[in-house]
Amino acid sequence: LVVLVADCAPIALVAAGAAAVVHCGWRGLTAGVIGAAVEAVRQRGRPPVRAIVGPCISKAHYEFGVDELARVEQQVGPVVSGRTETGAPALDLRAGVASALAAAGVGERTDVDICTYESIDHFSHRRDGVTGRQAVIVTRGS
Secondary structure, eight states: OEEEESSSEEEEEEEETEEEEEEEOHHHHHHTHHHHHHHHHHHHSEEEEEEEEOOBOOGGGOBOOHHHHHHHHHHHOGGGEEEOTTSOEEEOHHHHHHHHHHHTTOOEEEEOOOBTTTOTTSOOHHHHSSOOOEEEEOOTTO
8 A cells, every 4th residue: 555645644554454544634634534544444454553654744834824724623623733933823734643543543653753844855845846755655564
């Protein structure tokens, strides 16, 4: 299984007998893609469901419109609201993902804690303005 992302969060979900990969940005957070994916893995596999969150943009660099941020906050909770390094309103995607995973009952989570904007080894559309992607791959035995 493969998912391609730039600044959005790639998430690998694994359980005995099942796996999924998720591409999650703000729209996915508000649509509940994480909970739906966890439930699909839970139905097909055996507990526990574990999650690994790959590189994504940090709140320090994810300036977000106030109205859109309020919509995400309404769906996910206040944990998603933050400030950029310049003090502008920001979406804390990583906190939103962690909150959605916890709400879905995923207790075992690993976050690689890499900001795509800050890392020269990763693509960031917000930093570079060009299309590039990194892949998160789940293989049998992962």
